[in-house]
Amino acid sequence: MLYRIIALIRKEFLALFKDKKTRVVLVVPPLIQLLVFGYAATFDLNHVPFAVYNEDSSSASRELIAHFESSPNSQKTTDISDSREIQPLIDAREVMLVIHISPQFKRKLVLGEPAPVQVIVDGRNSNTASIVLNYTRSIVTDFNLQWAQQHGRASPPVYLQSRAWFNDNLQSRWFLVPGIVGLLTLLVTMLVTAMSVAREREQGTFDQLLVTPLRPIEILIGKAIPGFIIGLFEATLIILIAVFWFEIPLRGELLMLYSGVFLFLLSAIGVGLMISSLAATQQQALLGAFLFLVPAIILSGFATPIENMPDAVQTLTYINPLRYFMVVLRGVFLEGMPFELLMPQLWPMALIGVTCLFLAGWLFRHRMV
Amino acid sequence: MTRGGSTMRLRALVRKEFLQILRDPSSIAIAFVMPIVLLLLFGYGVSLDAKNVPVALVIDQPSADTASFSSAFYATDYFKPITLRNMQHAEIALLAGEVDGIVHLRADFGRDLRHAGGAPVQVIVNGVNANTGRLVLGYVNGVWSTWLQHQAEMRGGTLDVPVQVEQRVWFNSELRSRNFLVPGLIAIIMTLIGALLTALVVAREWERGTFEALMVTPVSITELMLGKMIPYFVLGTGSMLLSVVMALYLFDVPLRGSFWVLWLGSSLFLLVALGMGMLISTVTKNQFLAAQVAIIVTFLPAFLLSGFIFEIASMPTVVQIITHIIPARYFVALLQTLFLAGDVWSVILPNALALLLMAIVFFVLVWRKSRKRLE
Numbered sequence: 001m002l003y004r005i006i007a008l009i010r011k012e013f014l015a016l017f018k019d020k021k022t023r024v025v026l027v028v029p030p031l032i033q034l035l036v037f038g039y040a041a042t043f044d045l046n047h048v049p050f051a052v053y054n055e056d057s058s059s060a061s062r063e064l065i066a067h068f069e070s071s072p073n074s075q076k077t078t079d080i081s082d083s084r085e086i087q088p089l090i091d092a093r094e095v096m097l098v099i100h101i102s103p104q105f106k107r108k109l110v111l112g113e114p115a116p117v118q119v120i121v122d123g124r125n126s127n128t129a130s131i132v133l134n135y136t137r138s139i140v141t142d143f144n145l146q147w148a149q150q151h152g153r154a155s156p157p158v159y160l161q162s163r164a165w166f167n168d169n170l171q172s173r174w175f176l177v178p179g180i181v182g183l184l185t186l187l188v189t190m191l192v193t194a195m196s197v198a199r200e201r202e203q204g205t206f207d208q209l210l211v212t213p214l215r216p217i218e219i220l221i222g223k224a225i226p227g228f229i230i231g232l233f234e235a236t237l238i239i240l241i242a243v244f245w246f247e248i249p250l251r252g253e254l255l256m257l258y259s260g261v262f263l264f265l266l267s268a269i270g271v272g273l274m275i276s277s278l279a280a281t282q283q284q285a286l287l288g289a290f291l292f293l294v295p296a297i298i299l300s301g302f303a304t305p306i307e308n309m310p311d312a313v314q315t316l317t318y319i320n321p322l323r324y325f326m327v328v329l330r331g332v333f334l335e336g337m338p339f340e341l342l343m344p345q346l347w348p349m350a351l352i353g354v355t356c357l358f359l360a361g362w363l364f365r366h367r368m369v
Numbered sequence: 370m371t372r373g374g375s376t377m378r379l380r381a382l383v384r385k386e387f388l389q390i391l392r393d394p395s396s397i398a399i400a401f402v403m404p405i406v407l408l409l410l411f412g413y414g415v416s417l418d419a420k421n422v423p424v425a426l427v428i429d430q431p432s433a434d435t436a437s438f439s440s441a442f443y444a445t446d447y448f449k450p451i452t453l454r455n456m457q458h459a460e461i462a463l464l465a466g467e468v469d470g471i472v473h474l475r476a477d478f479g480r481d482l483r484h485a486g487g488a489p490v491q492v493i494v495n496g497v498n499a500n501t502g503r504l505v506l507g508y509v510n511g512v513w514s515t516w517l518q519h520q521a522e523m524r525g526g527t528l529d530v531p532v533q534v535e536q537r538v539w540f541n542s543e544l545r546s547r548n549f550l551v552p553g554l555i556a557i558i559m560t561l562i563g564a565l566l567t568a569l570v571v572a573r574e575w576e577r578g579t580f581e582a583l584m585v586t587p588v589s590i591t592e593l594m595l596g597k598m599i600p601y602f603v604l605g606t607g608s609m610l611l612s613v614v615m616a617l618y619l620f621d622v623p624l625r626g627s628f629w630v631l632w633l634g635s636s637l638f639l640l641v642a643l644g645m646g647m648l649i650s651t652v653t654k655n656q657f658l659a660a661q662v663a664i665i666v667t668f669l670p671a672f673l674l675s676g677f678i679f680e681i682a683s684m685p686t687v688v689q690i691i692t693h694i695i696p697a698r699y700f701v702a703l704l705q706t707l708f709l710a711g712d713v714w715s716v717i718l719p720n721a722l723a724l725l726l727m728a729i730v731f732f733v734l735v736w737r738k739s740r741k742r743l744e
Contacts, residue, residue, distance in 0.1 A: 021658050029665040037673050039688045043500040046683055064532065090539060092715040093702070096682075114533045123541030124705045125549050127417045127500070128680050133536055134507035140534050141510075147532070156517050156530075157487050158438070162506050165463065167496030175498050187664070195657055279395075283569055286660040287395035290565070295406060303678055304415040305501055307422075307469075313414040327466075334497050341465060 004214055008222030012196060016226065026192070026230065030184045034238055037180055038246055041303070043172040045131050048074040050097040051089055053081070058106035064117065067143045068099060073135050086120060096122045097132050112153070166334045177246050178329040179302045181238045182322055185261070186268050186296070189231035190289045193272030196223050197364070198285030210365065220361045223276075224269050231265045242333075252332035256342060260328035263349040267321035270356025277363035296322050321352050378588055382596025389570070390600060399566050404558045404608045405615075411554050412620040417546040419504050421449040425459040425468045428452065429476040438474065438490075441516040447508040463495055470494040470505050540625075540709040551622050552708040553677035555612045556700045557668075559635065562605045563642025564649070564667035565660070571597060571650035572659035590739050598643050605639040616708070626707035630717060634707070637724040638700040642667070644731025645696070651738045671697035676705075699723045 017023050050068065054061050069076050077095055080086065089095045100118040108115040119136050123129045148155050167174050200206035209219060239257070242248045250257075271292060279285035299306070299313065300322035306314060317323045324345040331337035331345075390396045426442060428435045442450040451468065453459045459471045473491035475481075481488035492509050494502040541548045574580040583593060613631070616622040624631070645667055653659045673679060674688070675697035681689060692698045699720040706716045 019655075021653070021655070025658055025661045029661065033665060033669060036688060036691060037669070040674050040684045040692075041679055042683050043503075043679065044683055045680065049682070088715065091706075091710055091713040093706075109532070114530055116533050116535050118535045118537065121536065121538045123538040123544060124709045125676075125680060126541050126544040126546045127549075129538050129541065130418075130507065130544050131500075131503060133538070134503060134510070136536070137507070137510060137534055140532055144530055144532055155485075155487055157482050157520070158490055158513065158517065159487050160492050160509065160513055161489050162492040162494070162509070164494050164496030164499075164502050164506070167499055167502070170496050170499040170502050172499035174496075175500070191657075191661060199657075282656050283573055284393070284395040286569060286656065287399050287566075290660075290664075291395075291398055291403060294403070295410060298407075298410050298415060304417055305419065305498060308416040308419055309414050313410075330497050335464065337464075 001218060005218050005222050005225075008214065008219065009225050012222065012226040015199070016192065016230075026188060026234075030188055030234060030238065031241070033184060034180055034241055035245075038173065038177050038242075041173070041176040041180065043127065043131070043176075044170075045073055045128060045135070048097055048132055048135065049077045049095045050074055050099060051078045051080050051086070051095045052076060053083065053086065053098060053100045054079070055103045056101050056105035060106045060109050061101045064101070064140075064143050065099070067139050071135065071139055090120065090122050093122065093124075096128065097136065099136075109147070173246065174248055174334060175330065176303070177242050177248050178333045179300075179326055181235065181242055182264070182300070182325045182329055183297060183302060184238055185231055185235040185264070186322055186325075187293065188234045189227050189265060189268040190272045190275075190293060191286075192230050193223070193227040193269050194276045194279075194285045194289035195282060196227070197273060197276035197360075198279040198282050201279070202281045206364075216361045216364045219364060220273070220357060223273060224357065227269045227272065228265050231268065232261065235261050235265070248333055250333055251336035253336075256337070256339060257328070257332045259346060260325060260332065260342070260349075263346055263353065264321060264325040264328075266353030267349045267356065268353075270353040270360065271321070273360035274356045274363065277360045296320050299323065301326050318348070319352065321349050324349050374587075375589075375592060379592050379596055379599075382588065382592065383599050386570075386596060386600040390604070396566060396570070400562055400604050400608065403561060404611060407554060407558060408551070408612060408615050408619075411550045412547060412615070415546075415550065417500065417550075418544065419469075419501050419508075420446060422447060422470065422501075422505055422508065423449045423451065423468045424470040424472055424505070424509075425462050426450045426452045427454070427456055427459045427471060427473045428478075429455075429474065430478070432479045434479040434482055435474045437520075438478075438516060439472075441512050441519075442472065445508075445512055448512070463493070466495075468495075469501060470509070472509065547620055548622050548709060549705055550678070551612075551616045551620050552704040553675070553701045555609060555616075555635065555704055556638065556675060556677060556697045557671050558608050558612055559605050559639055559700075560642050560667050560671040560697060562601060562608055563639050564646040565663045566604075567597070567601050567643055567646030568649040568653075568659045568663040568667075569656055571647060572653055572656045575650060575654035576656055590736070594647065594735065594739070597647065601643055601646075602636075602639055605642070606636065609635045609639070622708055624708055625711040626717075627712055630712055631704075631707050634700065634703045634717070634721055634724070637721060637728060638696060638703075640728040641696040641724055641731060644728055644735060647735045648731055648738065651735060670695045674698065675701040677701050696724060696727050699727075 052065055054065065068074055086098050090098065098120040100120065102116065105115050117140065121129045121132050145155065164170050197206060200209060243250050272289065275288040275292060276285050279288055299317045299320050306317055306323065327345045328342055331342060390400065424442065426439050428439065439450065442448045456473060462468045463471055471493040478488045494505045496502045538544060617624055646663065649662050650659050653662055674692045674695045681692050681698065702716060703720045706713050
């Protein structure tokens with residue numbers, strides 16, 4: 001039995017790697033994606049272009065503007081002198097933020113009246129807009145505290161001391177790169193396994209395989225192991241790049257990480273083989289894999305938190321293996337999560353994997369018509 | 370060969386292609402089911418706006434002052450606070466992911482409040498998701514400053530704040546993330562149909578040799594290409610219309626620009642996507658490869674490098690340069706501006722021009738690649 005399975009595995013690898021283009025496609029693009037997306041996928045703003053419309057040329061207004069200029073997140077592009085210039089600048093996306101200081105600014109400030117500063121933000125990307133508003137508020141708060149100290153004004157009775165755990169500088173790359181590990185591992189594993197049965201069905205060799213002494217369980221193992229090996233290789237490569245190139249801290253134990261990888265691969269292969277045995281042609285298998293992949297990525301919490309989704313959609317995410325793997329990846333990478341906190345993520349992946357593999361094996365024989 | 374014969378041949382090819390699409394459940398799924406699923410997911414399911422964020426309020430010594438401060442957290446729908454008695458419990462809750470942040474009022478809160486230096490409030494957020502962490506910090510800041518103002522008013526004065534921020538958000542004053550996600554999604558859906566589906570279908574013809582078989586018939590290369598493109602162009606336009614209708618009537622996204630400009634921009638992008646799909650299939654001539662390449666060079670960049678979710682301006686310079694060769698980048702800029710800002714010609718013209726250039730480049734490449742095969 002072992003010999004038969006090994007022969008089948010060898011055949012699968014030959015089928016995958018005999019073509020040079022396929023060999024390249026399995027290794028090079030995921031690496032390029034990791035590098036490009038690792039840099040591209042960020043919610044942090046580091047060059048907020050802004051324009052200043054200062055109608056109050058006083059030392060105070062210049063000091064406030066200096067606070068904005070010295071912030072590492074923003075970058076002044078223009079000074080404007082007419083309110084009619086604001087609209088074209090924002091419309092054409094040349095600036096995200098316009099700071100408007102009215103003529104009475106210094107006078108009010110000195111008299112102790114609240115001096116207003118108007119900020120206009122481009123809201124086309126709502127997430128960017130709220131981050132810009134947050135930056136603006138914290139810059140003005142800093143200015144206020146400094147002004148209050150220097151001019152003997154009362155400081156507020158309560159002040160905040162904020163800290164972010166696990167990610168002190170709130171870099172979204174630390175959150176997104178471990179997510180990309182899950183994304184790319186799923187992508188490669190699904191494509192390899194989804195094609196495996198469908199290709200043979202389309203070419204008619206699957207029927208031949210079924211009449212050999214190989215039992216369905218042996219075919220299942222023979223089809224699953226190549227996907228597993230490729231997935232494991234891919235995941236390891238990506239984890240290495242995440243740690244050594246992107247310098248994402250790996251605070252948990254490798255054993256925890258790999259038990260997550262192992263169970264996730266099991267579930268991804270299960271889904272892939274199930275789709276593959278349902279499909280009659282390669283094209284159906286590919287499109288089927290795609291129909292699974294896209295919602296799975298969107299509903300995994302990769303870019304948008306699951307907690308923000310409506311309850312019905314949140315319930316739906318429980319059948320998505322990537323959802324659990326995302327928690328494992330981020331938990332092990334950033335929080336150093338211990339085993340007992342990881343358990344609730346591990347067993348659902350195992351359950352999904354075993355169920356799908358069982359269904360795939362059943363479909364081998366029963367989807368004959 | 371008369372002109373009439375050419376139209377007839379073309380009509381036959383288009384008919385064949387439509388039949389093929391309609392008879393294969395998987396292509397129907399990509400062309401019709403997928404756009405609707407995506408629209409529903411992005412319209413209802415996905416949101417970057419955190420609401421009802423669970424936070425732990427840790428109050429070492431309850432008093433009238435702490436009650437007043439913590440009631441501010443109960444009053445806003447940004448937070449779903451739970452009150453805990455000590456920091457250990459709160460830290461465990463943060464680790465287990467039950468709360469996203471901790472607001473800690475120390476025992477001497479009431480006393481420090483009345484002293485010159487003021488009372489510190491310790492705020493800890495879970496920074497794993499940096500974006501949510503930052504939003505939560507912003508919300509806490511908002512609750513804090515509203516509370517300060519309230520307190521000052523109750524004492525009959527105004528809060529002594531030197532500079533006050535008056536914020537105005539243009540185009541999307543409620544900052545709904547749906548308003549920018551749904552328009553951008555049209556670019557993703559059209560990439561799916563134009564590039565991925567086309568690449569797969571044409572690659573299958575190459576793989577099976579039916580393309581070569583067609584080439585020995587009187588059908589010309591141009592007719593063949595048109596015969597492939599027309600059905601997918603119609604499908605793509607259909608899904609664009611569907612997306613716009615759903616965006617406007619189901620998700621209440623405003624369309625402030627003109628519909629015809631949107632239609633024109635979408636057609637241009639669709640041509641680019643079709644060109645990419647045809648080029649990929651002509652180069653790979655293999656379904657597996659075509660799918661891999663299509664996902665990697667069209668779908669994922671449309672998702673991640675187009676400004677659909679992630680701001681291009683925040684990417685490193687090298688990546689920003691790369692985004693210039695991603696057609697979806699120009700289309701997403703067009704979409705977000707047309708839907709939320711209006712007919713801003715300084716945005717529309719350069720982006721439309723870029724799409725037009727890309728369409729021409731891709732078609733010249735496809736034409737040259739397919740012609741070579743005949744030699």
